[in-house]
Amino acid sequence: MKVAxxxxxxxxxMGLRAIVGSEDGWDVVGEAGDGVDAVALAERERPDxxxxxxxxxxxxxxxxxxxxxxxxxxxxxxxxxxxxxxxYVFDAMRSGASGFVLKRIPPADLIESIRVVALxxxxxxxxxxxxxxERFASRGLQRLPELTEREEDVLRALARGRSNxxxxxxxxxxxxxxxxxxxxxxxKLGVRDRTQAVIAAYESGFVAPGExxxx
Amino acid sequence: MKVAxxxxxxxxxMGLRAIVGSEDGWDVVGEAGDGVDAVALAERERPDxxxxxxxxxxxxxxxxxxxxxxxxxxxxxxxxxxxxxxxYVFDAMRSGASGFVLKRIPPADLIESIRVVALxxxxxxxxxxxxxxERFASRGLQRLPELTEREEDVLRALARGRSNxxxxxxxxxxxxxxxxxxxxxxxKLGVRDRTQAVIAAYESGFVAPGExxxx
DNA sequence: CATCGTCTCCCCCGGGAGGGGGAAGGGTTC
DNA sequence: GAACCCTTCCCCCTCCCGGGGGAGACGATG
Numbered sequence: 001m002k003v004a005x006x007x008x009x010x011x012x013x014m015g016l017r018a019i020v021g022s023e024d025g026w027d028v029v030g031e032a033g034d035g036v037d038a039v040a041l042a043e044r045e046r047p048d049x050x051x052x053x054x055x056x057x058x059x060x061x062x063x064x065x066x067x068x069x070x071x072x073x074x075x076x077x078x079x080x081x082x083x084x085x086x087x088y089v090f091d092a093m094r095s096g097a098s099g100f101v102l103k104r105i106p107p108a109d110l111i112e113s114i115r116v117v118a119l120x121x122x123x124x125x126x127x128x129x130x131x132x133x134e135r136f137a138s139r140g141l142q143r144l145p146e147l148t149e150r151e152e153d154v155l156r157a158l159a160r161g162r163s164n165x166x167x168x169x170x171x172x173x174x175x176x177x178x179x180x181x182x183x184x185x186x187x188k189l190g191v192r193d194r195t196q197a198v199i200a201a202y203e204s205g206f207v208a209p210g211e212x213x214x215x
Numbered sequence: 216m217k218v219a220x221x222x223x224x225x226x227x228x229m230g231l232r233a234i235v236g237s238e239d240g241w242d243v244v245g246e247a248g249d250g251v252d253a254v255a256l257a258e259r260e261r262p263d264x265x266x267x268x269x270x271x272x273x274x275x276x277x278x279x280x281x282x283x284x285x286x287x288x289x290x291x292x293x294x295x296x297x298x299x300x301x302x303y304v305f306d307a308m309r310s311g312a313s314g315f316v317l318k319r320i321p322p323a324d325l326i327e328s329i330r331v332v333a334l335x336x337x338x339x340x341x342x343x344x345x346x347x348x349e350r351f352a353s354r355g356l357q358r359l360p361e362l363t364e365r366e367e368d369v370l371r372a373l374a375r376g377r378s379n380x381x382x383x384x385x386x387x388x389x390x391x392x393x394x395x396x397x398x399x400x401x402x403k404l405g406v407r408d409r410t411q412a413v414i415a416a417y418e419s420g421f422v423a424p425g426e427x428x429x430x
Numbered sequence: 431c432a433t434c435g436t437c438t439c440c441c442c443c444g445g446g447a448g449g450g451g452g453a454a455g456g457g458t459t460c
Numbered sequence: 461g462a463a464c465c466c467t468t469c470c471c472c473c474t475c476c477c478g479g480g481g482g483a484g485a486c487g488a489t490g
Contacts, residue, residue, distance in 0.1 A: 093351035094420055099344075122345035126336035129314075132347065133337045135425050136308040148436060161411035164477075176439050183478070193446090193478075195410045196376035202417050202424050205309055209417050209424070210350050363466060379447075392468050398448070408448075408476090 001118055002029040004047035004075070006038040006064070008056040012103070016051055016080075019107045020114070035059025035067075042068045042075045049118050052097070054081040054088055062088070062095045069096035078117045086131040089124070093132070099123040136205075144204045145188045154181040159198050159207040216333055217244045219262035219290070221253040221279070223271040227318070231266055234322045235329070250274025250282075257283045257290045264333050267312070269296040269303055277303075277310045284311035293332045301346040304339065308347075314338040359419045360403045369396040374413050374422045
């Protein structure tokens with residue numbers, strides 16, 4: 001298995017090389033000290049996995065990850081950072097990384113993490129997982145007021161960008177009915193217009209990105 | 216440490232009890248076979264951690280988890296299921312569970328998972344982590360068209376539910392300017408109205424739930 | 431049986447939103 | 461300097477949206 005190491009600190013690179021090199025069948029195919037070099041390295045060597053630092057001079061690791069993914073390179077990226085900044089985690093996930101661990105991870109666990117990621121699975125450091133779950137769960141905290149069944153139907157339709165007329169057609173009722181439902185939704189949610197209602201729907205977790213049914 | 220076991224299958228409960236009981240200082244304080252009993256058990260015994268099955272007769276495990284969290288019980292819930300259904304994972308995260316693992320996890324890893332969750336951290340099964348990351352990353356895939364800096368400002372304002380007039384005041388420009396920006400945003404995104412633009416902003420990851428600045 | 435809430439439908443009305451067009455100044459690029 | 465884009469502003473117009481009011485039918489709840 002071909003492993004690439006990206007970190008601006010030569011000492012860290014040496015340490016990682018020592019850990020990775022100790023495994024049978026694992027081969028460090030290159031090192032890079034910044035994002036630009038990392039992309040070039042991935043392009044040239046096509047490693048199976050790349051250990052990627054976040055904070056680096058010039059192009060950072062997350063931008064480099066995005067670039068590698070965008071170029072269609074099959075290298076899987078395991079982000080390895082010193083700092084436990086939640087935003088790093090979310091950005092890393094969005095950038096297409098397959099894992100996120102802190103450098104203070106024990107070497108044995110790092111080996112295991114690399115193995116998991118190389119198998120096509122993904123993995124997050126436990127405290128990062130907590131942050132991710134909390135972001136998911138936090139939406140439930142600012143709960144929506146109690147809506148009737150019909151109102152929920154209408155709100156779901158609103159969250160799909162439907163107009164009153166379209167919702168009426170969808171639900172086989174008149175536009176006036178839809179308007180009255182919308183009015184009570186706006187009142188219950190304490191918002192001004194349908195746009196704010198949709199925002200409330202997203203923020204409360206009533207609808208979540210990615211679960212929109214295009215139908 | 217007090218551990219509670221919830222599963223509708225007595226055999227599974229016995230197996231879990233055997234695994235948990237083998238650890239020094241861990242004590243199984245109760246078992247439940249459905250969600251209602253699980254909530255009562257949590258209320259009564261206040262265990263440190265509860266191993267929770269999803270599919271059970273009557274109240275399911277995720278509903279029970281939501282109920283336990285809603286009652287302010289400090290028990291941390293580790294969801295344990297046979298089926299790798301992605302929706303289970305997202306629902307579990309939303310319900311407030313601290314972890315999600317499959318029953319086919321090796322006993323040693325389960326012990327370790329319980330330990331991690333008991334420490335206040337969280338944890339997901341590797342393939343579930345992949346599903347979560349993919350949902351995060353998928354937003355980046357359906358990227359928004361290139362917007363100008365000003366248009367991004369306006370779209371952010373739209374995603375906060377601001378009207379044209381409010382946006383004009385925010386950005387110190389006239390309403391007409393805002394309208395022309397909104398018009399070009401709608402055209403670029405290929406949507407009909409501001410509501411659909413906000414939906415596109417959420418679905419593309421341009422804005423994410425929880426990062427709304429109320430300012 | 432009376433009451434309440436939900437769902438359905440209707441009227442009028444004002445204002446914001448969106449579509450169409452145009453135009454000026456400033457910046458970059460060639 | 462010409463072409464182009466971005467940003468800013470203006471006009472006209474249409475129409476959907478949202479606010480106000482009201483009302484009948486149905487089921488549940490008391």
